Amino acid sequence: GEDVEQSLFLSVREGDSSVINCTYTDSSSTYLYWYKQEPGAGLQLLTYIFSNMDMKQDQRLTVLLNKKDKHLSLRIADTQTGDSAIYFCAERGDSSYKLIFGSGTRLLVRP
């Protein structure tokens, strides 16, 4: 079945770049998403990429997609303490709007 995996934890120093990785198994994925969740809150859509793209940049965020290896990454440049949160990647197949989420990566930004 479909599966999305992420590393559980990442710690970086303020001002450094953060790279959060995600792998998925569904080769028919059409869209891949990155969401941010702060404590006790819902999910905030950060960005998404269509499966025929390799890269998408939006201000401090860069998404890289390696479709051959089914690997997705989110790079946050100049990481700030306000970026501390849980980051979920999710994939969507081609036949429905249903999202399959990874387990989430907890990002801790140290001052």
Added chain:
Amino acid sequence: GAVVSQHPSRVICKSGTSVKIECRSLDFQATTMFWYRQFPKKSLMLMATSNEGSKATYEQGVEKDKFLINHASLTLSTLTVTSAHPEDSSFYICSAIGRRYYNEQFFGPGTRLTVL
């Protein structure tokens, strides 16, 4: 951007009672709404998908009679947890997509349910 609200944000109830959670799309018409459940420090588990005016589609293992979903209009879906028990305590999050934002799924802020 598209905004999704949930009400209440937090509810505490006694075992055996029913609780209704509302999910509203505030500035767009939601053709499809989703209900998720999230356990502490865990990922989101999709419970069901609801389309306006039709019956919800439940994921495997989710009890239809336990978690009643109604999607009566293009801006409102409700989840009713019937005869709640302590094991139903969780964080429930809804999301919505609309004709204008069909590639983007917007999430509500979540509802923390505690059953005593």
